[in-house]
Amino acid sequence: MDLISRLRDLGVRLALDGDNLRVDAPNGVLNDGLRTELAHCKTEIINLLEWSRRSNRSIALPLERRSRDISPPLSYAQQRLWFLDQLEPGNSAHNISWTVRVKGVLNQAALQRAVDDLVVRHETLRTSFPSLAGKPFQKITSKIRVPVQLEDMTDASDEKLRAYLAHLASRPFELDNAPLLRITLLRTAESEHVLLVLIHHIISDGASMRVMFRELAALYEGHVSGQPLALPELSVQYADFAIWQREWLTGDVLEQQLDYWKKRLSGAPEVLELPTDRPRSAAQRFRGASVLRVLPRALANDLRAIGRAHRCTLYMVMLAAFKVLLNRYSGREDLVVGTPISGRSRTALEGLIGFFVNTVVLRSDLSGNPTFADLMERVRSVAIEAHSN
Numbered sequence: 075m076d077l078i079s080r081l082r083d084l085g086v087r088l089a090l091d092g093d094n095l096r097v098d099a100p101n102g103v104l105n106d107g108l109r110t111e112l113a114h115c116k117t118e119i120i121n122l123l124e125w126s127r128r129s130n131r132s133i134a135l136p137l138e139r140r141s142r143d144i145s146p147p148l149s150y151a152q153q154r155l156w157f158l159d160q161l162e163p164g165n166s167a168h169n170i171s172w173t174v175r176v177k178g179v180l181n182q183a184a185l186q187r188a189v190d191d192l193v194v195r196h197e198t199l200r201t202s203f204p205s206l207a208g209k210p211f212q213k214i215t216s217k218i219r220v221p222v223q224l225e226d227m228t229d230a231s232d233e234k235l236r237a238y239l240a241h242l243a244s245r246p247f248e249l250d251n252a253p254l255l256r257i258t259l260l261r262t263a264e265s266e267h268v269l270l271v272l273i274h275h276i277i278s279d280g281a282s283m284r285v286m287f288r289e290l291a292a293l294y295e296g297h298v299s300g301q302p303l304a305l306p307e308l309s310v311q312y313a314d315f316a317i318w319q320r321e322w323l324t325g326d327v328l329e330q331q332l333d334y335w336k337k338r339l340s341g342a343p344e345v346l347e348l349p350t351d352r353p354r355s356a357a358q359r360f361r362g363a364s365v366l367r368v369l370p371r372a373l374a375n376d377l378r379a380i381g382r383a384h385r386c387t388l389y390m391v392m393l394a395a396f397k398v399l400l401n402r403y404s405g406r407e408d409l410v411v412g413t414p415i416s417g418r419s420r421t422a423l424e425g426l427i428g429f430f431v432n433t434v435v436l437r438s439d440l441s442g443n444p445t446f447a448d449l450m451e452r453v454r455s456v457a458i459e460a461h462s463n
Contacts, residue, residue: 086099095119137310139309152203163246173270184294193220195305196427198278201277218253225259225260227261254277312426348400390454415461
C-alpha cells in the first residue's frame with residue numbers, strides 16, 4: 075500500500091491498540107493531507123495490520139516434514155468435503171475431470187511409468203480417508219498403482235465419445251478406498267487418443283491439476299527419451315500442511331476468524347432471486363455449468379486503466395461490474411458473492427497436489443445509488459478485508 079510505504083519513509087509508525095489504530099510520528103510530519111489520507115484509509119490499514127499479525131503467528135510456526143507414526147488429520151477443507159460425502163454417499167459432484175486430446179504416436183508404457191512416478195511423488199495420490207469412531211483421518215499407502223485403462227473408441231461418433239466421457243466422469247469414489255484417482259486413455263484413431271484424468275476434489279483442486287499435467291508431461295518425455303527425469307524433491311507433503319494448519323488455526327486465532335465471519339454474514343440473504351426463464355429447483359441437482367468469454371485486448375486494457383485510477387485490481391473492477399448486473403436484475407442492494415482463492419500461502423505448497431482452494435464470501439452494500447467509482451471503493455474494501463480473514 076503506497077500510503078504505508080510513504081509513512082514508513084517519513085518515520086511514522088503504525089500499530090494496533092486493541093481495535094484502534096495507533097499512529098506515532100515525529101513532530102511536524104503529519105500534515106493535513108496525510109491526516110486526511112489516514113482517516114480515509116483507516117479501516118483498510120487496520121485490516122492489513124491484523125492480517126500481518128496473524129501471518130506473523132503462522133510464519134512463526136514452521137511448515138516442515140512431520141512424522142507419519144500417527145495418522146495425519148484432515149485439513150479443514152478436506153473435513154468439509156468428507157462431511158458432505160457422509161451426508162450424500164456416492165455423489166460425484168466433487169469429481170474433478172480433465173480431458174486432453176493427444177495427437178501423434180503415444181507410448182503407453184512410458185505414460186504408465188510417468189503415472190507411477192507421479193503417484194510415488196505425491197502422497198495425496200496414495201491417500202484415503204477412513205474413520206475411527208466417526209473421526210476421519212488420512213491413511214497414506216506406501217505403495218499403490220493407478221493403472222492407465224486403455225479403451226478402444228475408434229468406431230465411436232463424437233456424440234458417443236462425449237457421452238462416454240461424461241459417464242466416466244460421473245462415476246463416484248469411495249473416500250475410504252484409495253486411490254481416489256482414475257486415468258483412462260481412449261483410442262479414437264490410430265494416432266489419436268483422449269486422456270481422461272478423474273480425481274476427487276478432496277485430494278486436488280484446479281491449481282493441482284496444472285501441477286499434475288505439467289509434471290506428467292515432463293516425466294513422460296523423460297521415459298520416452300530413455301532418460302527418466304528426476305524432479306526436484308518436495309520439501310513437504312499435503313499431510314504436513316494439514317498438521318500445520320490444525321496447529322496454527324486454533325485457539326484465539328480460530329475464534330477471531332469465526333467471530334469475524336459470523337458478524338460479517340449476520341442477516342445476509344440466503345438466496346438471490348433472479349428473473350430466470352425457469353424456476354429454481356427445490357432440490358440441489360449439481361447441474362451447473364460455466365461459460366467462458368474472452369474480452370478484446372483493448373477492452374481489457376481499458377478495464378485495467380479504470381482499476382489503476384481507483385487503486386483497484388482488474389478482479390475488483392470485474393466484481394463490481396458483476397454486482398451491478400446482479401443488482402439490475404434482482405433489485406437487491408445486499409449482494410453476496412462467493413469467490414475462490416488459492417489457499418497456498420507458502421512457497422513450499424505451490425508444487426503440491428492437494429486441496430488448498432477455499433471460497434471467500436464477499437458481501438457488498440449497493441444502497442444509496444452509488445456511482446461506479448464509489449462501488450469499486452466499497453468492493454475494494456470488502457475484498458481486502460475478506461482476504462485478510
